Amino acid sequence: MNGFDCPVRLTTEVIGGKWKPLILFYLEDKTRRFSELQRLIPGTTKKMLTKHLRELERDEVVHRKVFAQVPPRVEYSLTRHGQSLRPILVQMSSWGKRHRSRYGALKK
Numbered sequence: 001m002n003g004f005d006c007p008v009r010l011t012t013e014v015i016g017g018k019w020k021p022l023i024l025f026y027l028e029d030k031t032r033r034f035s036e037l038q039r040l041i042p043g044t045t046k047k048m049l050t051k052h053l054r055e056l057e058r059d060e061v062v063h064r065k066v067f068a069q070v071p072p073r074v075e076y077s078l079t080r081h082g083q084s085l086r087p088i089l090v091q092m093s094s095w096g097k098r099h100r101s102r103y104g105a106l107k108k
Contacts, residue, residue: 014059015085019044019052021092024082027062028089031077061085 015021019041026032026040038049053076056062061082067073078085 011088014061015056015088017052019048020056021089023049023052023056024061024078024085025089025093027076027078027082028086031065031075034074034076037076056082 015024022041022044023037026037032040034049034053037053038044038046041049044052053062053064057064060079063077063079063082065075065077067075
């Protein structure tokens with residue numbers, strides 16, 4: 001039995017981790033540039049954000065569009081496949097709003 005026989009493990013392999021859910025949350029309803037994602041997710045490094053965006057692109061969850069201009073412009077958006085994650089993101093957001101007071105400030 002491989003790890004992907006478990007649907008929860010498969011899901012967490014694709015969208016799990018500290019930064020991927022936040023990336024997906026901010027791409028849920030809008031195409032964004034790399035620098036915009038960096039501002040929205042201040043705790044991540046450029047290297048880590050790049051790594052996770054590449055993994056999400058590899059897994060066909062995120063689309064990367066490069067514009068041929070100087071300076072280069074790159075935009076990220078959810079693919080059709082990535083948009084299928086919207087219900088999960090909405091549920092995560094709703095749960096976080098309902099239970100925010102229980103956990104107070106997020107631990108670093």
